[in-house]
Amino acid sequence: MSAPRNRRLITGVLTLTTALLASACSGTGGGTSGQADDGTITFMTQLFGTAPNPQGELHQAVEKFLGKKIRVTWVPNADYQEKVNVTLASDNIPDVMVVDPKAPAFGKAAAAGAFWDLTEKIKNYPNLVGDPKILLNSSINGKVYGPYRVRPQLRSAVMIRKDWLEKVGLEAPKTTDDLYEIAKAFTEKDPDGNGKKDTYGLIIPKWPGVSFAASSPFNAIDVWFGAPNNWGKRDGKMVPEFDTPEFFEANRFMKKMIDEGLVNPDWNTLDTAKWNDPFVQGKGGIIIDVDVRTTQLLDLLKEQDPKTYGDKVLTVGNLARPDGKKFSLPFSGYKDILAVSKQRVRTEAQLDELLKTLDKMASKEGQILLTNGIEGRNFKVENGQAVLINQDDPKVKQLQDDVDKAFIQLGTQASTGTTGIAYERVPPEEPYRKDLAERKERVAEDLKTAVWDPSLPVISETAVAKGATLNPIVTDARVKYLAGQITEEQLKAEIKRWYDGGGTQIAQEINDLVSKLGQ
């Protein structure tokens, strides 16, 4: 080997290493600039299937309608909140990001000025404002950071195995006492008729996350017994759901059911994704959840037996407490907002341009495109309702999937579970149609007794700062109480620990903020 050759080799290797080093370093920072100027609008939202092809029919149609190029980062729903937090920490925030406005990381970023405050501006865009009350709910202490994605205002319901109910000879429940009777009969009276005592009444999955207000079956039962929905006014002051006598009443009711074996034994560990399984497999007979779960149950039961599936699910609304008084658990009316990042939308002019596009997207025509699809391709309109067509054509099927599993997530005034300003979809078969019709009546009825959460628009600073420590306290204590690991006195002691650890301050802040908003 001659010396010059060696030297050349070494130089080569060194250059290569340096290049690697340089590229690795810039990997964290580069790659954002230079994209903003071609007029492409970038989005980030949830995905429930496979990501649509940007060359696909629907993507192209949306771009044509908006007159803008769009690029969407589709993130699988299960990882969404994590991905949002990681994205917020990067310098690659998309122009329009679908975010939970109440997530601490978003709140901090917004307070630091990472997103446009649209409180005043949004009023100029009629399609984006929506319902003022829901808009306020989706705000941070009154500050609006983007149009909300509409959801039904009331979704809680009870789903019951109809065939079992007939077998044990009971009526549809009206009160929590009825619910108890049914659960008991489902457990003890052999509703599946196999001669074995191998069934239970209520199916409860493991608690989702650590926040107390989780719209879980437990929260629903709290409200039915008259406790506040998350926060509520008692004697002129805001108190949390768990600091009321009704909360303990509700817990005693649930503990009784659990102690008597009327609930699935693995209610602490059952994965939420497997919630339907015991119902469909005939192990349990009652689910308390959002009403759209009925559709999932019908789908699964149909796979089992396409003839009788319609006779297996009975859905009823919120239940009255033993004394006959009824309180219903409503929802916030929205799920996430479309926040506009300041990272790339820098000037007011750019912002106005973008909002104009979003306003167009939120128009009736735009919402139909996002949530129904392309008229004449995958659906037709009959009596003002959308009927699916051409579903056997693989291209149309692809289009339909792109609507249902992806683009519908960008809908603001029409969305999953809510027709809004788009066309209502006619369900394919009779049981589904019946369910839809009943749902409308039920929701209208239950909304009359809805217990609203006045704290929805506000965020307490202490709750954000100490959330990691405070959130699990009462949540875990309640589950432990229900599992029989601690007594009611100890549960009360844990609630006191929550107050002492910062809960007192949270309550004070919520009080102040809510009265400031004049709620």
Next chain:
Amino acid sequence: MATDLASPPVRAAKAPRREPGRAARALWRYRWLYLMLIPGLAYFLVFKYVPMRGLQIAFQDFVPFLGYNGSEWVGFKHFVDLFTGPDFNRLMYNTLFLALLNIVFVFPAPIIVALMLNELRINIVKRSVQSLIYIPHFLSWTIVASLTYILFSVDYGVLAGWVHEFLGGTKVDYVAQPEWFRPIIILQTLWKTTGWTTIIYLAALAGVNQDLYEAARMDGAGRLRQLWHVTLPAIRPTIVVMAILMSGNLLDMSFEQIWLMTNNLNRSTADVFDTFVYYVGINQGAFSYATAVGLFKGVAGVLLIFGSNWLAKRLGQNGLF
């Protein structure tokens, strides 16, 4: 920890006397070795040292939008919060308890298994057992956790069902009881890692001079005596190095494993520093606080590794460095 492994070659560069001419000549003579060192150094520089820049956010109220330079400096606020907060004692206790169980049960297990395998006469049995026990190493924690739930679920768990049949009494919800959390974690770790770590000890055992056994037999040593006086002393350096390496990892619980096995009922025993950092940092978005917790854990890990290395040397063993 891994950085410490890399340090011996770096020190080797300093080894020759400090004469400029000689150092340069040595550098030239071993140029290919040094060249081969570059990618390794680059790796540590890029992936281990450069990211340390981010540690500064532990002393800031970091908001990503404002960046490192724009965020407010708060000094040791997050550390004070951590040490005085209600979580610290619980996290420390849980982490140390699991670490202790790891030392007592997980650490000796592969040594014992390796010694037992070493005593086996029939080669084919030895090899197949060896292969069988290291298969779990290739399964991810997600699968191990799912298997655990399937086997121990109070509703449909097969193993839990058998135990119930044999012992009677009330059904125990193993996966949701705080007192069962640690046994389950240790059992999972044993099942998953023992076989794989055994390989290292078997390699050490293969290097033991066979003449020593013969000599011991001549002196009338039985099998146990041979094990005690020949085998164990021969693999002692390996055991010591493994012990020191482990001590640096003591506070690193396997995050995935613990996260997957945590639920509302067992959180009191399940929460460790790693899961807390994840929850606070990624879920709650409190990046600064999470970094402070992580930094504390890292510093404690470094201290532990130096401490155990010092201890090993005091006890007359070869340390790691």
